[in-house]
Amino acid sequence: MIEIVIMDHLKIHLDSKIGVGLERPTTTPDSFIIFEKTSSGEDNQIHSATFAFQSYSKKSLYEAAKLNEDLKAIIKKMDELPSILSVKLNTDYNFTDTSTKEYRYQAVFDFKY
Known part of the structure; x- marks a missing residue:
């Protein structure tokens, strides 16, 4: 499962004080990253997904x-992993949550694996 590959890679390369997960933690640390698959596909046994x-x-x-x-620097290096064919930054931008007043950025990547 590609989510496990991404999670393991981030946990190895990010500072241990930074939380990483697929869901928002119940108790939020000062800095954390949440990621989710927004689309996926398959062609000739090559999988693709956008996160x-x-x-x-x-x-x-x-x-x-x-x-x-x-995060972007760490993700871009994932194409060195044997299970990842390519990683491409699609876009990134300020995505501050105005309802909760939480500072956040969002980066969207396209993976082939």
Whole structure:
């Protein structure tokens, strides 16, 4: 399952103080990342999927942006893994949640595996 590959890769390469998961943690750390598959497909036994990664920071918009940049660098290196054929940044942007006033950025990646 591609979600497990991504989760393991992020946990290895991110600071241990940064939470990573598919769901929002019950108790949120100062910085954390949530990711979800937004679409997927398969052609000639090659799988593809698009994932949205949300980088949160309680401290500042700058910290959310910095976490987003760190995340992008880590994700881009995933194409070095034997199970990943390619990873491409689709887009990233400020995605601050105005209802909760939480700073966050979102990066969207296309994977082939």
